[in-house]
Structures are given as C-alpha cells and as structure tokens.
Amino acid sequence: MASKSAKKVNLLDHNSIKHILDESVTEVVKNQGYVEDVRLSNAKLLIGTSIIVVALIAQFYKKKFPENRDFLLACIALYVLFNGLLQLISYTKEKNAILFTYPPAGSFTSTGLVVSSKLPRFSDLYTLTIASADPKSISANEPVHFTKSITGWFTNDGVLVEGLFWKDVEGLIVQYTKEPKKSK
Template identity: 25%
Template sequence: MSDSNLELAYPIEIGDTVQVKQCLDESLIATLCDTHSCSTKLDSFKVTLMLLACFFALIAQFTPEPFPESRLTLGVCVSLYFICSGLLQFVTTFIEKDIVFMEYHGDFEVRTDLKRFESDYLFKVVVKGKVVFEEKWCIGNFFTEEGYFWNEGFEAKVRDVVSKALKKTKKE
C-alpha cells in the first residue's frame, strides 16, 4: 500500500477518539505490512467463528419442520450460535485485547490504545510477551486542528520506533 492511500481527502472529527484511533491504526497496519509479514491467524479464526455462528442461525431460521416439531433443532442451533458468539467475544476481549499488528512468525506485535476523551495514543512494541517499547504520542502531532492526518510523519515515526525496538531486542 502506498503512502498516499491513507491520506484523508476530508478532515475527521478529532474529538471522536474512535475515528482517530481507527485512522492511526489503519496507517500503522499499512506501514508495518510494507516491511513485515502480517499474521492473519487470529483474524481467520474469528471469521471462522462468525461464519459458523451464521451457519447455525441459517439452519434455525430455515429449518423445514413446523415450530412445535422443530424445538430440538432450534434449541441446538441457538445454543451453538450462543457458544460461537461467546467464543468470539472471549477471543476479542481476552486474547486479542489491544493488538493491532502481529508479525507472521510471532516475533513481535504492536499494541495501541487511545482512551476516550484523551489525546495520548499509547504505542507498545511487544516481543515474545515482553514490552520492549512503550510511549505515548499526542495525536496533535499527526492531525491538524482541522482534522487532516499527516500520514508521512506518522509512518516515519512508526518505522523508526519499531526498527529501534527490534534492534534493541536482538542485542539482548
């Protein structure tokens, strides 16, 4: 993905932390995917769970038996749908947490956080479960007052920080 693909043609509302975090995270993923192989194992697992849940919902919806006779089928399908949805929620909440980028071989991952009503974007590089770099970046460094995103500056900062963090861990 080229640098210009993520430049915003229109400003975003910088008071909307969800929109700001989404913009920063998408730029981070595009930047790191240019230089590192991205792991999609967790995403594939989540999509599989979603498809399985949809499959059970379709069976429950379009079962050919009339209602009183289809109670067992409906009960099983609803239960399996609930289990798939619960597993998906568990994976998202407790396993994925705040991971934005995971390297394919599992060498490192990048985690981010932007709390509601705050202007500090927390950036962490985690290598083998250990935080090797953690820093807060003010979103004002990457957005103008009108809400335009400075993609080149953000990408340069991400590349610099990740390469330094990985070099630091190789020395240890």
C-alpha cells in the same frame, strides 16, 4: 513514504482519529518488511460463518415449533457456544491489537509482532505498543511503547502529518528490533 492523498479526519470524532492512526501504523509496519498474519482473523470469520449457518438452519428447518423444540434448543446452545468462543478469542488473544505479523523474511527472529494501540475517550494521548507475537520465544524482545499527544500529528484542518507520525512509529520499531544490551 505514504500514499499521495492526504488523510483527513474530523478532529472531534475520536473513533475516526484512532482509525486513521491505526491504519497508518499498519502501513508503516508493512513498509518495514513485515507481512500480516491473518490466521486469527480467518478463524474468527470461520466461527462467525458457523454462527450464521446455525441460525439459518434453525430459522428454515422444515418442521414447525412444537415438533422441533429439541432441535431449536441444540441450535441455541451452539449459537451461544460459538459466540462465547468469539468473545474468548477477543478477550485473550486480540485485546487492543491492530496487527499481527509474521517475522520479516531473512531475519534471525522466529516470532512476529503484535501491534496494539489505545486512544482513551476524551483524551489526546495515543499509546502504541509493539510486542512479540510469541512472548515465550527465545527470540522475543521486550515490549516497547510510546504515549504521545495526537495534537502534534494533525494540522488544524484535521490532516494527518504522515511524515511526523511515520517517524515516531519507525522509531518504535527500531527500538523494538535493536539488540538488548548484555549484562555482565
């Protein structure tokens, strides 16, 4: 099961509730034999580091303003370009994803999972979606999801009842991994 310590949140804090649920989903998926794919995160870190380097070079360039005008314009253009690239990655690849995985070791599938979640503000309905990391792959299954109220997973004190939540998430993983029925 999960860790020994109880996971407690403030039930009035929407962000902390989503964070604790997403953290638990990650634990469940990893517990099922999936390994996290961190390539996209590493690419974003590299782009972010590049942004910082460009900003530092622009700040500490040895010439003063009127002389380095063209250099500063180039640095600003690079800064905008790299930030735009980060936004494009977030908008097209990440969306609501909380976890990307490789396929489990020893499986017949050649694609990992993309696990995403939503918990709209002022709502108690948590939506969890599991889809293929490569939807165009021949081994990709149809995405599955559930939408349930978070009230069944927390006690009145804000403690996550991990057994119930893990059972729901594991059921969704099983639903995704089962073979689709062949139509004649």
